[in-house]
Amino acid sequence: MNPAHYVFLAVILFVIGAIGVLVRRNAILIFMFVELMLNACNLAFVAFARMHGNLDGQVVAFFVMVVAAAEVVVGLAILMAIYRARRSASVDDASLLKY
Amino acid sequence: MTDTLVLASRVLANGGAGGTNLDPLFGEGMFWILAVLSVAAALAMIFVRHAVHCALMLAVVMLSLAVMYAMQGAPFLAFVQVIVYTGAVLMLFLFVVMLIGMNSAESLTETIRGQRLWAALAGTGLAALLIVGIGHAAIGTAAPTTSASNSGNLTGLAQLIFTTYVYPFEITSALLITAALGAMVLAHRERSTPKLTQREVARRKIASGQVAPEPPPGVYALHNAVDMPAMLPDGTTTARSVSTAVTQRDVALGRDPQGGLTADLAAGERIESERQIEAGARGLKGEGA
Numbered sequence: 001m002n003p004a005h006y007v008f009l010a011v012i013l014f015v016i017g018a019i020g021v022l023v024r025r026n027a028i029l030i031f032m033f034v035e036l037m038l039n040a041c042n043l044a045f046v047a048f049a050r051m052h053g054n055l056d057g058q059v060v061a062f063f064v065m066v067v068a069a070a071e072v073v074v075g076l077a078i079l080m081a082i083y084r085a086r087r088s089a090s091v092d093d094a095s096l097l098k099y
Numbered sequence: 100m101t102d103t104l105v106l107a108s109r110v111l112a113n114g115g116a117g118g119t120n121l122d123p124l125f126g127e128g129m130f131w132i133l134a135v136l137s138v139a140a141a142l143a144m145i146f147v148r149h150a151v152h153c154a155l156m157l158a159v160v161m162l163s164l165a166v167m168y169a170m171q172g173a174p175f176l177a178f179v180q181v182i183v184y185t186g187a188v189l190m191l192f193l194f195v196v197m198l199i200g201m202n203s204a205e206s207l208t209e210t211i212r213g214q215r216l217w218a219a220l221a222g223t224g225l226a227a228l229l230i231v232g233i234g235h236a237a238i239g240t241a242a243p244t245t246s247a248s249n250s251g252n253l254t255g256l257a258q259l260i261f262t263t264y265v266y267p268f269e270i271t272s273a274l275l276i277t278a279a280l281g282a283m284v285l286a287h288r289e290r291s292t293p294k295l296t297q298r299e300v301a302r303r304k305i306a307s308g309q310v311a312p313e314p315p316p317g318v319y320a321l322h323n324a325v326d327m328p329a330m331l332p333d334g335t336t337t338a339r340s341v342s343t344a345v346t347q348r349d350v351a352l353g354r355d356p357q358g359g360l361t362a363d364l365a366a367g368e369r370i371e372s373e374r375q376i377e378a379g380a381r382g383l384k385g386e387g388a
Contacts, residue, residue: 004238006171009134011233013160015226016141022218025210028150028196032157035188036141039164042176050171051239055255058173059264062256065176065183066271070278072188076195077285083199084288092210 006047013040027079027089031072038068126170137163150196154189161185175253314340 013036020033042061049057083089140159147153161184169177260268295303304310314329314337326349329340338346 002238002240003171004233005130005134006167007233007238008230009137011226011229012138013141015222015229016138016145018225019218019222020145022221023145023215026150028192028199029144029153032144032153032192035184036144036157036160039161039184042180043164043167046168046171046173046176049173055252055259056263058176058252058256059259061173061176062179062260063264063267063271065179067274069183069188070274072191073278073282074285076191077282079195080198081285089199 003047003051006050007044010040010044010047013037013043025090025092027082027091028076030091031075031079035068035072038064129166129170133163133167151193154192154196157192158185158189161189172252175256 017033017037017040020036021030024030024033042064045057045061045064047057049055049061079089086093137160140156140163144153144156144160147156161180165177165180165185168174168180314331326341326345328336328338330336
């Protein structure tokens with residue numbers, strides 16, 4: 001199977017993730033779409049690793065997974081703190097710095 | 100079931116051997132199935148309203164990506180994908196959805212005018228840009244082998260991580276510790292009131308006028324159901340024995356919270372008559388045999 005197919009699939013998933021980040025307003029869902037985008041990047045990395053015949057792409061994908069896990073932990077903790085203060089997980093409600 | 104196992108073992112075996120000796124037709128079929136599945140699940144993530152459904156769709160995408168990693172000669176990443184992403188990250192998401200509440204289904208009104216239209220336009224533009232750009236790039240066919248040292252995926256990855264990428268690897272450990280500490284600090288809640296001592300609890304209980312616990316529901320009553328108020332020795336029922344949550348549920352369901360008694364009596368009579376009919380039938384059967 002040609003690696004280009006995998007790269008195009010990764011592009012499609014990445015774009016769907018970007019649209020989701022723009023459209024949804026619940027912060028948890030936005031995090032999920034960010035995860036989807038990171039997964040799409042990983043797929044492209046793995047496809048490139050296969051194309052070049054070395055493992056560097058897979059190592060980078062592995063690091064992306066670790067950083068994504070750390071990001072989710074901190075992000076969800078921030079979300080919990082915001083929810084505790086404002087009783088809402090909608091990104092529209094966190095507008096304290098606006099005015 | 101056995102078919103899936105055979106398929107899985109075949110995929111993993113081929114992935115472990117470098118992923119290039121995968122039967123081309125088999126790999127192609129698997130790719131198209133998984134591609135359609137993952138794109139459909141990702142689109143469903145945009146359109147479902149409920150956060151839990153969204154998380155389940157994300158699990159579908161992640162698992163199909165894991166199989167794709169295995170098909171592309173990355174069995175280690177496939178397992179890490181299942182364990183870290185589907186196992187840990189997604190469970191974390193589900194935990195937070197449960198903590199924040201099941202009413203996290205958002206309203207469908209747009210707060211910014213034309214937000215969805217512009218988002219769709221921007222997404223189409225981004226897709227066109229990326230696809231045209233990648234279409235112009237020269238993406239070659241798969242190289243003959245994916246492992247640098249021909250000694251298998253895991254050995255090759257370990258050699259790379261602990262030689263070339265050893266500093267990023269060490270920095271990653273610092274990042275993980277920082278993230279764990281940050282999550283603990285952010286999730287920590289300061290006590291706004293001092294903790295009650297045992298003496299204060301006892302004093303409060305005496306001052307409230309009721310030392311013994313509330314009577315449990317259904318005591319001295321006909322049933323032991325939780326919505327059945329306890330009957331006091333003087334024959335009256337006490338509403339205090341029924342949990343307020345049960346009463347609220349009755350109200351929410353449109354039932355009369357106090358009127359359960361007569362309905363329950365009727366139900367009891369019906370059950371009793373059914374029992375008698377059953378017993379009669381059984382007796383007849385016994386005689387027949």
